[in-house]
Amino acid sequence: MNNAIAGFSKLSKEEKINWIAAEYFTNPTNAIATIKQYWNSDENLQKLHDDFIENTITNFYLPLGIAPNFLVNGTYYSVPMVIEESSVVAAASKSAKYWSTRGGFKATVLNSEKIGQVHFMYRGNVQKLEKFFAATKTKFFTATEDITKNMQKRGGGILDIELRNKTNAIENYFQLHATFETKDSMGANFINSCLEQFAKTLKAEAQNNIEFTEDEKDLQVVMSILSNYVPNCIVRAEVSCPVEELAEKKIENPLEFAQKFVQAVNIAEIEPYRAVTHNKGIMNGVDAVVLATGNDFRAVEAGVHAYASRTGTYSSLSHAKIENGIFTFWMEIPLALGTVGGLTSLHPLVKMALQILGKPSAHELMQIVAVTGLAQNFAALRSLTTTGIQEGHMKMHINNILNQFETSDEERKMIKKHFENNIISHASVVEFIENLRK
Structure with missing residues (x-):
């Protein structure tokens, strides 16, 4: 049992399943039946799902739920959510309804820059490299024109390219640090294609630079890759109302509730042990919509948690205050999302989810996702500061x-x-x- 296998990827789907069943289960027949139970009866649809990844044997289902009554910037949304955890969709729905009678959610995209880097090693005179980059910079744009022309038609493209000296951290280490606007696409393939061309141009131009020594010409590109940390791709979501309007059945004393709520957020701002769980609750809402709309929740998670640590200490993503009798609860988070390309045009349920949301632009989807995260956080904090989280x-x-x-x-x-x-x-x-x- 549990033996290694050579050439697994070359086996047919049936052969893969038979091997898994025989190798890991005492009753292979039952194992095969369970695996095939989750196949789609539509062969074309099943083939579509099989081709999403490698070595596919079956489908792994997660529930798709709907949280209605989200009033965002004056428009009502029913928000599709894919998640396995009970109470998340209910909590989001409850928050949405609660705030729909108190002015709804406000959301704003503050910026939508995305980042990619060419990491390289250069052994030589730094001033000569800086002079070389200044003289060569326009060539990076020219060399990528075939890649960027369609993106430019949609209003996107390469925004800027900087040379960054990182030798204080690693000897001889430099970067081409590039910023991009990718409009309604998440843009990973676009960015990576541009970066790989930057790397080729960098090496070729260095070889032809007569001011470089042979060692300086021989700069080494380590890798060219986008970053999932997007601190300039930020969306703000918030709710606010007079403190007295917070009253409801379980909030008989709205001022006491508001003060306790703000204290709970303050604790998450300074206590990392609490902040991690606090932010996990936000990501219950964020990830569920990101998954439903065919976006990369792992990239979003990594970027969001890096952002939560940007001051050197892991802290709450959300904030709250009472000022002049007004309760305000808000959050700013980085979200690099797309509504075209990838699974958005392939997965039937992703297309349906986007249709339910009114075929949003990437900016609109950023707002909806952020609002859902804030709603989830509000629901958790309301429970924690009133009845306790376990009751619901x-x-x-x-x-x-x-x-x-x-x-x-x-x-x-x-x-x-x-x-x-x-x-x-x-x-x-x-x-x-x-x-x-x-």
């Missing part, structure tokens, strides 16, 4: 427990009735089920 979460989570124990409809009714007025925990639900079945 466990009410949603109970369905997972009931499914795990394959409860009947009659059992479900009895269990849910019992826990209307009793504390829900995994242990208490399991104990009740066991007693019910005795």
Whole structure:
């Protein structure tokens, strides 16, 4: 068991499945049946999914839910969310409805620059390199014209290229640091293609520079790659209202609630242990929409958490204040998103999600995603500072427990009735089920 295999990628899909089933399962027949149970009955659609990645054996499903009633900049949205965690969609929906009667969410894209770098080693006179770059800079733009012409037609392209001296960190290390505008595409392939051409131009021009010594001509390109840290691709989302308007059934004293809420955010601003969980709650909302719209949630996560650490200490992404009787809750986060290219034009449910959102531009999607993250954060903080986080979460989570124990409809009714007025925990639900079945 658990043997290595040569040439796995060259096996057919059926052969891959048969090998996995025989190698890792005591009942290969059941394993194969489970794998094939998640195949799509439409062969063309299944082939489309198979081609998204390599060595595909089946589909791994995640629920697609809808959080309605998001009022963003005066427009209502029903927000598609892909996530496996119970209570997230419910919390987002509850926040959306709550703020829809208090002016809704305001969102603004502050900037949309994306970044790519050519990392290279140069052993020589720094002043000569700086002079060389100044003389060569226009050639980087010229050499990439075939790559950038379509992007330029859409209003995007290369914004600027800088030479950065990083020798204080690593000996002989320099960068071409380039900024880009990619409009409605996420732009990874576009940026990387430009960077690889920059690298070729850099090496060729260095070889032809008569002022360089032979050692200086022989600069070494280490790599050319976009950055998922985009501190100048920022969207701001916020909500605000007079403190007294915060009142609702569970907020009988709105001023006390607002003050406690601000304190909770202040704690996340200075305490990294709290900030990580605080920001994870924000990303529950952000990632769910990023996934639903076919964007790269790993890139978003990496960039967002780097941004949360930009001061040298990991801190809250969101902030809150009470000023002149007005409660304000806001967040600024980096989001490099696209609404064209990649899965947006291939995955049927991604296309549907974008249709539900009204076929947004990349800027509009940035706003929707940020707002969903802020709504999620508000819901979590409201629970934490009032009833506690577990009450609502466990009410949603109970369905997972009931499914795990394959409860009947009659059992479900009895269990849910019992826990209307009793504390829900995994242990208490399991104990009740066991007693019910005795």
